[in-house]
Amino acid sequence: METRKATKKDIPKMFKILKTNSPKYPKKLALQELNEMFSKSFLKPTYIVVEDKKEILGFGGFIPSWIDYRVFNIFWVNINPKYKNRGTGSKLIKEIINQIKKYKKPKPKMILISTKIPKFYEKFGFKKTTSKYDRNYILMEKKLK
Numbered sequence: 001m002e003t004r005k006a007t008k009k010d011i012p013k014m015f016k017i018l019k020t021n022s023p024k025y026p027k028k029l030a031l032q033e034l035n036e037m038f039s040k041s042f043l044k045p046t047y048i049v050v051e052d053k054k055e056i057l058g059f060g061g062f063i064p065s066w067i068d069y070r071v072f073n074i075f076w077v078n079i080n081p082k083y084k085n086r087g088t089g090s091k092l093i094k095e096i097i098n099q100i101k102k103y104k105k106p107k108p109k110m111i112l113i114s115t116k117i118p119k120f121y122e123k124f125g126f127k128k129t130t131s132k133y134d135r136n137y138i139l140m141e142k143k144l145k
């Protein structure tokens, strides 16, 4: 099981996983969000895929925030349900945190995530920023040294 940056060719497979995990999310918007990594935007997301024997097991994205370039957001963390509970999601989150830490000038100070499953992110040092954020979502932060 390896992690790497997504390429344009990965998008159909990433989109398929996203549709399975979030069937109600608008499909056109989801595709735009995935393609944005390859756009000319000033602030673009980066998607990391987890791959095993040429199969994409899952992916997740991160992007610096307009609030402050020292703040990063993690989003669209999605593992194919077939490959859940094998450490795939954990490997992905650790790699995304490592990739964020590689940024210099300015050095990242904080990572934010909005999630329904705070327990999963607590394992990687995220803490609840608010007890309630939006419906059943919780905003979580991880401070970087």
Ligand SMILES: CC(C)(COP(=O)(O)OP(=O)(O)OC[C@H]1O[C@@H](n2cnc3c(N)ncnc32)[C@H](O)[C@@H]1OP(=O)(O)O)[C@@H](O)C(=O)NCCC(=O)NCCS
Pocket: 021, 076, 077, 078, 079, 080, 083, 084, 085, 086, 087, 088, 089, 090, 091, 114, 115, 116, 117, 119, 120
């Ligand atoms: C959440 C998700 C990324 C975890 O991926 P994974 O490959 O199963 O994760 P791992 O195998 O590394 O870790 C599994 C751990 O996460 C926990 N976990 C997974 N899904 C969970 C859920 N819905 N609620 C609570 N805990 C969950 C498991 O209990 C397990 O805990 P343990 O290590 O203490 O036993 C994956 O299940 C997924 O894509 N879910 C659907 C989309 C989603 O909810 N994404 C998160 C959006 S912020």
